[in-house]
Structure formats: C-alpha cells, structure tokens
Amino acid sequence: MPVEETLVLVKPDGVARNLTGEILRRIEAKGYQLVDIKLVEADLDLLAAHYEEHQGKPFYEPLVEFMMSGPVVALRIAGNRSIEGFRALAGTTDPTTAAAGTIRGDLGRDWGLRVQQNLVHGSDSPESAARELALWF
Numbered sequence: 001m002p003v004e005e006t007l008v009l010v011k012p013d014g015v016a017r018n019l020t021g022e023i024l025r026r027i028e029a030k031g032y033q034l035v036d037i038k039l040v041e042a043d044l045d046l047l048a049a050h051y052e053e054h055q056g057k058p059f060y061e062p063l064v065e066f067m068m069s070g071p072v073v074a075l076r077i078a079g080n081r082s083i084e085g086f087r088a089l090a091g092t093t094d095p096t097t098a099a100a101g102t103i104r105g106d107l108g109r110d111w112g113l114r115v116q117q118n119l120v121h122g123s124d125s126p127e128s129a130a131r132e133l134a135l136w137f
C-alpha cells in the first residue's frame with residue numbers, strides 16, 4: 001500500500017499556547033514521518049480555499065477570523081492510513097467532548113467562544129488531503 005500523506009495544521013490557539021511541540025511529539029510517537037513543516041500567516045484567500053466546504057455556514061466567518069488571529073504551523077505528514085489515523089489522534093471536533101487520550105480531548109479547552117478553538121486541523125479524505133496539501137505547500 002502506498003504511503004499516504006495528510007495535511008495537519010496546528011491552529012493559532014495551539015501555536016499561542018506553545019503546544020506545537022507536544023502535538024508534533026504525538027504525531028512522531030505514532031510513527032508518522034514529518035515530510036515538511038512551515039509557519040504560515042494565512043490570508044483570506046488561502047483560508048477561503050481551505051474551508052471552501054464550510055462557506056455560508058454560521059461558524060464560517062468566526063472560523064476564518066480565528067485562523068487569521070496568529071500564525072499556523074502546517075505539517076505534511078506521511079504514514080500508512082495517516083489521514084484516518086491523524087483524525088483519530090486529534091479526536092472529535094468539539095474539545096469539550098473529545099475523548100481523553102486525543103489531542104483535542106487532552107489539551108483542548110471550551111473557551112465559551114462561537115468558534116471552537118480545537119488546536120488542530122487534519123484532512124478528512126484522500127481528495128481533501130491532496131487539495132489541501134497543494135494549497136499550503
């Protein structure tokens with residue numbers, strides 16, 4: 001089976017809270033390879049393309065604002081079934097109910113904001129991974 005690549009983003013809350021290393025530690029401990037990494041100050045065009053599927057939803061604008069509130073660390077990660085595997089490491093979207101043992105469950109906080117500041121993004125399918133990796137790298 002070919003090695004699968006996925007896009008992981010450490011969102012502005014993760015970078016601001018100095019959790020980039022802890023998140024990378026968990027990715028490496030799982031056995032995924034770090035193929036590329038960069039710190040990005042994302043602009044509106046990049047985020048509009050990245051979050052295309054969410055345009056028009058009530059949380060879209062606060063989400064994009066949040067993603068422009070500080071730098072993001074973009075990671076290109078490789079490994080067998082890394083797309084599904086990283087999503088399992090990240091935990092479910094809402095950090096309040098994400099399982100213990102996951103990035104969002106262990107490190108995420110419910111800040112009472114409209115946008116859930118849930119630390120990480122992971123591509124959700126091979127098509128999304130290819131599209132998102134081309135946008136960020």
Ligand code: DAT
Nearest residue numbers: 059063092093114115116118120121122124
């Ligand atoms: P995920 O990041 O788990 O793939 P998603 O793609 O459905 O989740 O949504 C993208 C981001 O948008 C998510 O990480 C946090 C935010 N979000 C999603 N649903 C939300 C909601 N109901 N209210 C506020 N923010 C939301």
Ligand code: MG
Nearest residue numbers: 121122123124
């Ligand atoms: Mg998603």
